[in-house]
Amino acid sequence: TGTITEGQMTVKRVWIGGIHYHVTGEGYEPEGSIMLGDKAVRSGDNPELLRLCEVSALDNNATIVPPLDRRKTRWTAIGDPTEAALLVLAAKSGVSYKDEIKRQPRVGMIPFESSRKMMTSVHQRPDGEIIAYVKGAGTEVLSRSANAFWGGKTVPMSPEIEEQTRQQIDDFAREAYRVLAIAFRSLPGKQEKYEPQTIEKDLTFVGLVAILDPPRAETPEAVHKAxxxxxxxxxxxxxxxxxxxxxxxxxxxxxxxxxxxxxxxxxxxxxxxxxxxxxxxxxxxxxxxxxxxxxxxxxxxxxxxxxxxxxxxxxxxxxxxxxxxxxxxxxxxxxxxxxxxxxxxxxxxxxxxxxxGVEVGRSVFDNLKKFVVYVFTHNWAELLAFIVFVLLQTPLPIAVVGVLAIDLIMEIAPSLALMLEPPEPGIMELPPRSKKVRLFSLSALSRSAYVGFLVGAYALFWCFDAWSKGGWSLGSNAVPDHTTYLIGLTVVVVGIMAGQLGMLFATRTNVHSALRLGLRRNKWIPRAIVIEIALLLVIIYVPYVQTAFMTASIPPYYFAALYAIAPVVLAVEETRKLVLRKVYLPARAPVRYAPAPPLSMHPGPEATGQGPFVERSPPVILPLPIAHVDINAVQISSAVCRHLGSRLIVLRLFEEDTEEWEIKKAEVQVEKTTGAYDLPVSYVDVRRSGSTPISQSLLTTLDGLVAEEAPELVVVPVDHDVLVGRKRALRRARWMERFSTSRIVLIDSSPRTGERPIAPKPRILIPILSEFPVGPFKLTEALTSNQIFPDVDVIAAKVVEMPRVVPLYSIYKPESLISRDQEFSVFKALGGGPLLRYIHPMVLLVRERSRDVLKFARDKEADLMIFQGDWELKRSGYLPKEERKIASRSPCINLVTLFPREEVRAQDNETTS
Structure with a gap:
């Protein structure tokens, strides 16, 4: 992140003993104060603050330097910017690094390593005590702390202090602060070598330091351009x-x-x-x-x-x-x-x-391609003159010295001016070019060829016209009058240069219209044109130069006739680019990647305010791997529990080598989500033992719980491969078949769905592709029971009667439904799948099922897509083919309801009747 932030680290907040301190001042200038409310405090006023600033100053290898040079106005940092910010914090509190290092000399050092995410400096205090000062990543230091320096004294690290500290780390981090934890440990004495395994444990936690390094002002626009x-x-x-x-x-x-x-x-x-x-x-x-x-x-x-x-x-x-x-x-x-x-x-x-740099690089590559096209255009015109000379046995229409005059004298200035053309408008809206794209391509060759042959043919026409006035006719290989022959040679040179003038303007752009570009955009173009025309006039009309380049003076009307090809060339090229823009490169609607607003990590009280919890139904069971806590599964389970009046039983799945702090961290994550719903939560540990697969341990535990508790629902996070029917994944999930008599909800916990919680009021999409899905509507009712107007959309792909048992069907958003008299507004966004005809209120028919559903989900930014699964389809991901196709490419979180076969049949009978 060093390239997108200003690189000016400043400590803005300090958290010690549950108390917030604000730090004033900016940058590395040691000017400012540490504020507790409206009062400035010094390190001597608070033993916890003193210890934190001692660690900040001594566990440090940076230096801050005043502006010694007159050209500099700010203090600068030598060394790590984060450590420099800690030095400034210590100085603001009254702790001087120079004084402290004399009073507590360093006797050992364990440098920072990315694998440990911490750094330790060992010092000898004036009373002879050997003490290790530690700073590092908040969670890493906290997990190694056995005590806390709290209220001016050392106390054991209680679960309450740890949870409060972890919450504060998250709160600081959400505000874009870099969070460091400060700790220390008293050692029994000096050691020959200080190892992290023996020193960085049983620490005493002191507090948190929040460092701000704001993004550069120009970064959002640069990210958007990229x-x-x-x-x-x-x-x-x-x-x-x-x-x-x-x-x-x-x-x-x-x-x-x-x-x-x-x-x-x-x-x-x-x-x-x-x-x-x-x-x-x-x-x-x-x-x-x-x-x-x-x-x-x-x-x-x-x-x-x-x-x-x-x-x-x-x-x-x-x-x-x-x-x-x-x-x-x-x-x-x-x-x-x-x-x-x-x-x-x-x-x-x-x-x-x-x-x-990317923009400049694209511009340079584009200009080189324009240069190649521009230069090769007159080469094709010259080549045509030689082809006519050979095939028609005419006099040579262009002298070799004339070719050299064009290539080495008159074309130099325009070619260089074209190389200095600023980036073409819209160049940063094009996709990156492939590595296989070459500077000289078939398209460049063909573009230069057809213009070059057009210009060459036009120049030869007027050359033959000049020769015919001197007595020459087609079929003769000589012109009777030498002066007339030279006039023809001159006409060809002027004609080619006229065509190049039109090509100079045309090649300023590859896609967009060159007519939209003013001459002021590239000041070298007008200058190059003046130089080119001046050299051409010198070659034509200066006597000694005429002899050298085999030219002759020509009447002015030839200039008017020959330079008429320039606008023709420009018009032909503009027509080609117009066709290219309209047919092959249709204009894209401008896309604005606006920075997303901060999202709340957990649903607030307004999302779940339903009064005190009252247990009315059997519990909901959630198997949850500790290695990857699926917050979405926790939130969905919590919403269902709240609606049903069920308590939540979490099966914690972990390996033998899982550490205690990992289990505690997962528990904190679960309780942050369930706490917003005021739910009672109990835990059952499922640990892998020996060579027994964890799925077998889970099966045994779940068997007993289902028999004992008769749960209302079992929520199972599964890999995405299960829902798309991949055989290996299905074999791993085969244990679920034993519970086909229970209600099960599968949640796609694949990384593609993200690991942050869904919105407190999610947008839900229910596709009805083959038969009426009872399960998705019941689950939707549970997830939206606290909303007056649920954000739910229903898409049907065949004639389906909407039965009266649909929960909340009367208060779905009006745009989610179809009426007999009004057009279904949402479906205007669907391409390729028009509404064929109205069948029944709240039912619609689409043509391209999977494509339309996916496009709808993307356009409406749906959070959840809920399918009804079938136990009969256990060999293919529990979903029919069309639903499986949609789930495989779904842009949102997929849920599959698997209800007992008997319940589904009963609902089908009720729907039919």
Whole structure:
């Protein structure tokens, strides 16, 4: 993220002992205060603040330098910008690095590593105590802390303090702050070598520091230009995932609901085929990634045929910079190793400069192609003169010295002027060109050929006209009068130069109309034309020059006649470009990738305010892998529980080597979502033991729970491959068949659906493609029961009677329905699948089922698509063929309801009656 932010780190917030402090001042100037409310505080006023600032100053290798040069007005940082920001914080509190390092000399050091995400400095205090000062990523330091420096004293790290701290880390991260945790540990004595395994554990947590590095003002526009130009931007950063997402939203990398934020921890557990599918998403952010993970992502992108550019500044970025097609190193903040590994060095560390470079590069390539077309045009005209000389046995219409005069004298200035043409309008709205595109292509050859032959034929016509006035006729290989012969040679030269004048204006653009461009846009074009015409007049009318170039003075009317070809050439080229724009390159509607507003991570009280929870129904069971907590599954399960009055039973699935902090983190994520619904939640642990597959352990546990609790619903997150019917995935999910007598909801937990919760009021789409789906409507009722007007759309693909048992059918949004008298407004957006005729109120008929449903889902940005599954189709993903086709390409989250066969048959009978 160094290229999209200003690179001016400033500590803005401090959180100690549950208390917020605000920090004033900007940049690296040690001017400002630490404020508690309206009161400025110093380190001596608070032992917790003192300890935090001591760690900030001493666990540090940076230096801040005052503006010694008159040309500089700001303090600057030498070393890591984050550490420089901590030095400034310490200085604002009254802690001096120079004084503290004398009072507490350093006796050991454990440098920062991306795998640990922390750094430790060991010091000896004046009383002889050996103490390790630690700073690092918030969650990493917190997970290694056994105590907390809370209220001026050391207390055990309780679950309440840990949960409060994790919540604060997330809150800071959502506001685009980089969050560092500060901790320390007293050591028994000096050691010969300080190892992270023995030092960085049993820490005492002190507090959090929130550092702001705002995006550059020009970055959002640069991101928009890049995306419009067909360039995908993927963020790879070591920052917290919420910080990365917040920055991505601000600069326009995230503009829709179809995005994914993935952490390095999740990447480690993701196989290459799954990651390769994930890389197909347009909006991607990878947070807390290591250099090895960056390299892996770059390799997979290149394996997919993508052209990859990577920016980096550190030593660890060198492998990814070398692997990329274009490695871009930071010139200001980059290390020597990164710069040596890169193909390009960014002198100002600004992402906008990369985009501007792309525009300039496209312009240069375009201008070279224009140059080739322009130069080859007169070559074809000259070639035609020689062809006529050979085939028709005429006198040679153009002298060799005349060819040299055109190529080496008169055409130099226009060719150079054309090379200086500014970028063509709309050049950054075109997709990137393929690697296979060559500078000189068949299209350039044909374009120059047909214009060149046209100009050559026109020039030869007037040449023959001049010769015929001197007694020459076709079939004769000599002109009786030598002066008349020279006039013919001169006419051909002037005719070719006239055609080149028209081609000069025409080749200023490849696609857009050149008539829209003014001469002031390229000041060199008028100058080149003046130079060209002046040289032409010198060659024609200066006596000694006439002899050298075999020319003769010609009457003025020849100029008028010959230069009439210039507007003809321009008109022919403009017609060609018009056809190209209208037929082959139809205009696209301008797309604006507006930065997405911040999204709430969890539904607020307004989304779930339904009064106190009252248990009325059997529980809902949710099997949930700890390695990847599917928040969407938790939220959908919570909404269903709230509607039914069911408590939620979460089956926590984890491996033998899963650490306690991972389990705790997953539990916090679940309770943040269920807490908004005021639900009682209980946990049942399902752990892999030995060689027994975890699916077998899950089956045994679920068997007992179903028999004991008779659950209302079992919500099962499944891989996307299950829903599209891939055999290997279906074999892994075969255990579900044992529960075909229970109500089951399958949720697509594939990475393509994103890992952030759906909106509190989701937009739901129910496709009716073969028969009336009872399950999707019942699930929709549960998900929308707290909404007065549910945002639900129904698409039917055959004649279907809408039965009265449909929940909430009377209060669906009017645009979601069809009436006998009014046109169904939403379906105007569907292409290729017109409404054939009205069948019945609230029912419509479409032609292209899968295409229309998918287009509708994309255009309306649906959050959920709910299908009815069938246990009979267990060998093909539980879905019919057409529904399976839609699910495989769905842009939203897929849900499949699998109800007991007897219940489905009973509902069908009720519908029929």
């Amino acid at each position: 995306r419009t130009a067909g360039i995908r931007i993927v963020m790879l950063t070591g920052d917290h995932e919420l910080t990365a997402e917040s920055i991505a939203r601000k600069v326009g990398m995230i503009t829709s609901k179809n995005y994914r934020v993935t952490t390095g921890y999740q990447l480690d557990k993701m196989p290459d085929d799954e990651l390769s599918r994930l890389l197909d998403m347009t909006e991607l952010v990878f947070a807390r990634v290591t250099p090895a993970q960056k390299l892996r992502i770059v390799k997979l992108f290149r394996a997919k045929g993508e052209t990859v550019a990577v920016t980096g500044d550190g030593v660890n970025d060198a492998p990814a910079l070398l692997e990329a097609d274009i490695g871009i190193a930071m010139g200001l903040s980059g290390t020597d190793v990164a710069r040596e590994s890169a193909d390009m060095i960014l002198l100002d560390d600004n992402f906008a400069s990369i985009v501007n």
